[in-house]
Amino acid sequence: MNEDRKKVPKRIAQTILNSLKGGVVPRIGLPYITVGRKNEIEALLHDVDIIAEGGASFRFIVGRYGSGKSFLLQTIRNYVMDRGFIVADADLSPERRLQGTRGQGLATYRELIGNLSTKTKPEGGALTLVLDRWISGVQAEAVRETGLQPGDPVLTKVVDQKIYAVTSAVSELVHGFEFARLLSLYYHAYVEGEDETKAKVVRWFRGEYALKREAREELGVNILITDDNWYEYLKLFAVFFRLAGYAGMMLFIDELVNLYKIPNAITRQYNYEKLLTMYNDTLQGKARYLGIIMGATPQAVEDKRRGVYSYEALRSRLAEGKFSRPGARDLLAPVIRLEPLTPEEMMVLCEKLCAMHADLYGYERNLSTEELADFIKLEYGRIGADQNLTPREVIRDFIELLDLLYQNPLLRMEELMQSDDFTFARSEAVSDEADKTYAEFTI
Numbered sequence: 271m272n273e274d275r276k277k278v279p280k281r282i283a284q285t286i287l288n289s290l291k292g293g294v295v296p297r298i299g300l301p302y303i304t305v306g307r308k309n310e311i312e313a314l315l316h317d318v319d320i321i322a323e324g325g326a327s328f329r330f331i332v333g334r335y336g337s338g339k340s341f342l343l344q345t346i347r348n349y350v351m352d353r354g355f356i357v358a359d360a361d362l363s364p365e366r367r368l369q370g371t372r373g374q375g376l377a378t379y380r381e382l383i384g385n386l387s388t389k390t391k392p393e394g395g396a397l398t399l400v401l402d403r404w405i406s407g408v409q410a411e412a413v414r415e416t417g418l419q420p421g422d423p424v425l426t427k428v429v430d431q432k433i434y435a436v437t438s439a440v441s442e443l444v445h446g447f448e449f450a451r452l453l454s455l456y457y458h459a460y461v462e463g464e465d466e467t468k469a470k471v472v473r474w475f476r477g478e479y480a481l482k483r484e485a486r487e488e489l490g491v492n493i494l495i496t497d498d499n500w501y502e503y504l505k506l507f508a509v510f511f512r513l514a515g516y517a518g519m520m521l522f523i524d525e526l527v528n529l530y531k532i533p534n535a536i537t538r539q540y541n542y543e544k545l546l547t548m549y550n551d552t553l554q555g556k557a558r559y560l561g562i563i564m565g566a567t568p569q570a571v572e573d574k575r576r577g578v579y580s581y582e583a584l585r586s587r588l589a590e591g592k593f594s595r596p597g598a599r600d601l602l603a604p605v606i607r608l609e610p611l612t613p614e615e616m617m618v619l620c621e622k623l624c625a626m627h628a629d630l631y632g633y634e635r636n637l638s639t640e641e642l643a644d645f646i647k648l649e650y651g652r653i654g655a656d657q658n659l660t661p662r663e664v665i666r667d668f669i670e671l672l673d674l675l676y677q678n679p680l681l682r683m684e685e686l687m688q689s690d691d692f693t694f695a696r697s698e699a700v701s702d703e704a705d706k707t708y709a710e711f712t713i
Contacts, residue, residue: 278302283630287623291669293662295340297392300348303622306615307342310608313601314346314563318353321518321561326552328562330526330578330588332571333608336660339565342608343522346563350520351389356400356511358382359522362529368544370497370537375544379500380477382521398472401453404514405460408432426461433457436513440506445499448491449506455489477503501548508560518559526566530577542581549587549604571605611661613650617642619661620668627672636675641683645671648687 278286282299289296290303310331317327333339347357360366360381367374385394409420409429418425433454441450452471459467470488477495479485486492495503508519529545532538551557571578571588579585588605611619620642628635649664675681 278626278629280630283626287627287630287669290623290665291673293336293666295344297344300341300345302626303619304345305619305622306611307338307345307608309601310342310606311345311349313606314342315349317561318346318350318355318520321355321520321559322353324512324558326555326557326560326562328549328552328604329564330571330605331563331565331608332568332605333565334567334660336662337608337610338661339608340524341661343524343563343565347520347522348392350517350561351387351392354389354517355520356386356388356396356516356518357520357522358386359524360385361525362523362527363525364528364531367529367532367541368501368548369540373497375497375500376477376495378523379495379504382504382523383476388516397475398468400511400514400516401456401472402460404436405433405457407515408436436510439513440510443506443509445493445502446506448493449503449510451491452489453510501544505551505557505560509558512559518561520561520563522563522565524565526564526578527570530567530570530573535576538576539581542578542584545578546581546583546587549584568607610659613646616649616661616664617646619665620646623665623668624672627669627676631676633676637683645683645687 278299282302286296286299286303314329317329321327331339331342343359347359351357360378362368362378365374366378366381368378369375370377383397386396386400387394388396388400391399409425412418412425412428412432413420416425416428418428437450437453440446440453443449452474456468456471459465459471473479474485474489474491474495477500479494482492482494485494504519504521511519529538529541532541548562552560552562566578569577574580574585579589590603590605590607621639624635624637624642645668646664649659649667671683671686674686675683
């Protein structure tokens, strides 16, 4: 255990503990606290191999608020970045949907492109970096192949041919001609040091041009990224990123519940229709080098009046078969339903957090395994815990206990756990209405 404790840098430990106590998923350090979910992770990583070979995948991660959806999404996100993928993530909201009449679809696209991340730029905003790296990579490859020095006209011609090969491959796809033209424009602006032109191309790629006239005057293109076509451009980016040397592209879209909450039935159906298009594309080979993972609550998917299953074409594709049941779910199906973590798995997680907390604040770990077991028994012994207790609640309680014991050395864990406030604060089963109050959290 001492060896493991040394491996967690204090900066990362601080981030992990603060994030978990605040009810959100830390963006770094997840391997230090990952427990359970082994089968789900393996199923999703199998998809990653398919995508890297030119395929596509679409999965829904379904679980209650606090059950670990976003934790699983973040774990996969970090893994695929290490594998050379470009990733983009976005949370849906009333302003960000898959389809809309007032720019809500385009807003989702802008969020995804703004959050574009790579291993070397994991915090987002990587589009310009990727474009520049692509061009410099092509130039370096041409130098290695020809032995010529930068500035040589022959070398410039070789680089032009390599750039043209990429843009030609992209131009064959839907909307690819204008996309390829803009890539070429960016390349020439890069070579000639025209930063203003580069910035205009990036602005177009981000979906920030509102008028065709403006785009035509500044860039010579007659098309814009809009509510209706934004997904087609993500498919183009996936192919381009592969040609630019990356393994592929993964999209992580969370809070699908915001489609369920759309009050207008027709608008909801248009969004589910867009969802169906995206799903079908991945299965029918119309998308390449592209993976899509969406996070949703059970109600947002299964409600036949307002949820995803209210759209019959989606329900018939996604509904669980006759043989899956709790404890024996088909993890190769498009919908992965998260099972609750077992008490044993939560015990392992608490062990990790306990060691991390002691290391961060520089004290000898003073909680015994028996005391940790008593804490887990108390949490899981509450009424309705088998159905309603989530990892988020247990983790927040446990970190609060660790903080209190650290700040009050004379207190004992047994005293805190036996207090009325702790024992009865959440002794009743969590109702559906109470569940909704956790909507702003993401773990």
